[in-house]
Amino acid sequence: MIGAGVAGLAAARHLRHRGIHVIVLESGSGVGGRVRTLVEQGCQIELGAEFLASFYTRTLALIDELGIQPDLCRIPSSSATLRDGRFHSLWPNARVAFTQLVGSHHKLALSYLLASLLRHRPLLDLTAFQKAFPIDDVSVSDYARAHLSEDLLEYVLQPPLAGIFYWTPERTSRALLMLVLRAGLSHPAGLKLFTMRQGLGHLPHAMAAGQDVRLGTRVCAVDRLPAGGYAVRITGSEQPLVADRVICATTASAVPHLMPWLGTERLSLFQAVRYSATALLATGTRDRLPHDFYGLLFPRRETAFLASATIQSVKSASAVPRGCDTLTLHMAGPAMDALHQYDDPSLTRIMLTELRRLAPRYDPMPQAIFQRFFRCPEALPEFDVGHFRRLQGFAASDMEPPGMAFAGDYLGGPFVEGAILSGEAAAERVMR
């Protein structure tokens, strides 16, 4: 197994339960990949995934199987979107009817979206994203401009795409929008969010328990052996590991470097996957921040680079020491590329100045006890127009060489649930 993210760990666990010996090779110093919790002065900082959603059926079942269900807790509050200096909540779903985020005629246009959702329901399967390929025909922005309204695009659709996935509507397929809406609307009370009291990093740790995980082990190449099986070469080691079967559970971008012999057609799938980027600023405070919302979403009409903010004490009381708090800011958006040339202290200043302009009540600085800044150049795989067709091609044709399977959120869906499902599916395929 290459990679101890949740996809790799789910695959390894699945195989181990079938009595197969699995070695998990992980280049990083810990397990979890993009699910990692750091603790700074008693405050949890989520470096990757922040929450699980009620439609993560497999992840929630796995949490049960692992016996860590008592650590799971519901995030009690909602998110809100900024418009003209005020935050508006669309949560739970019924609030859409009363919100002042967009005017009534824009709300009426939402009925088109709902009708379309009902029409395409059979294609919207969260366990098999490729089924949605017939509606992978237009970007969210083109779709919204043609059938909804500019206001709905900029204030209802764009903020969560940027705040949760760090994507733009221009580079997101409407198939992905339909899938996420179907998942979010499937419960009458609306989407519920969960976290873990010890931070989401608890999940990969529990998944790794009892497994043969070798940390700090970077795979630099995987070669096919003439007699069958694979030689897995590791940076800094003369002796390759020989394996009957290999699951590659890295990001898509790593695959062409590890296996250039896969050939143009197979490699084109991995090379076509683009990742969004974000930067994260966590500020610990010795006071509680306002408690009205868990997440704040900043539309690109209001700011060129701030995407979202989360308040840790609202998420879970155990995420911070009593009386303290942590505000986490994420960047995304059109100015992101240009901002990469700035160093960390400059970006920290820029983000906080922008927060003060947009939402001064949430300024953490007067009471700050620490600041941590992280860059995430490969945050989430974009499910842009064409990606569902690529997934359909992957599922339909012989993309994987004998004895090898691929796993990761770019195949299963851009969240923890998708990564776990893809890992378990890869384990099934490699056994076949």
Ligand SMILES: Cc1cc2nc3c(=O)[nH]c(=O)nc-3n(C[C@H](O)[C@H](O)[C@H](O)COP(=O)(O)OP(=O)(O)OC[C@H]3O[C@@H](n4cnc5c(N)ncnc54)[C@H](O)[C@@H]3O)c2cc1C
């Ligand atoms: C900032 C951010 C916020 C997010 N928020 C959420 C959220 O709230 N909810 C949610 O459900 N999802 C969220 N996600 C998405 C979620 O974290 C990912 O979809 C999921 O964790 C991907 O898991 P994975 O196993 O596919 O990939 P990864 O976690 O990337 O795992 C791949 C692993 O492979 C290792 N690796 C790579 N190359 C090699 C090599 N050559 N040799 C050995 N090891 C290698 C890497 O070190 C890594 O550990 C977020 C992601 C980010 C970045």
